[in-house]
Amino acid sequence: MTAKEQLRHRIEAFSEEGAVEALRLPDLRNDPVVAAFRDAPLDDEPFTEEDEAALGEARADVAAGRTVPLDEAMRELE
Structure with a gap:
């Protein structure tokens, strides 16, 4: 099986959520x-x-529990 055939096979097994995530991957390369x-x-x-x-x-x-939520820390830095 070629690489493209393997890729097609894997894509068919994706859920919709998985397909959305997979679409983001090529963009991340650039x-x-x-x-x-x-x-x-x-x-x-x-x-x-x-x-x-x-x-x-x-x-x-x-x-x-001695932590500060991110939104509070961001407000303090403004």
């Missing part, structure tokens, strides 16, 4: 923001003890 992330170099900086401590604090804040 999106400059997606390209910037795709082409960015890997972050090879090591994860430090300081990073680990900050992550632990953030997780504790979330667990304790």
Whole structure:
């Protein structure tokens, strides 16, 4: 079975929702923001003890409910 035949077969199995999502994929290939992330170099900086401590604090804040909703944070930044 050719690649196009395989693709046709898979498309026929999509739900309507899946087809809508699939239609977006080719557009993403040309999106400059997606390209910037795709082409960015890997972050090879090591994860430090300081990073680990900050992550632990953030997780504790979330667990304790010490968070700010995004819309509220955005209003504060205006």
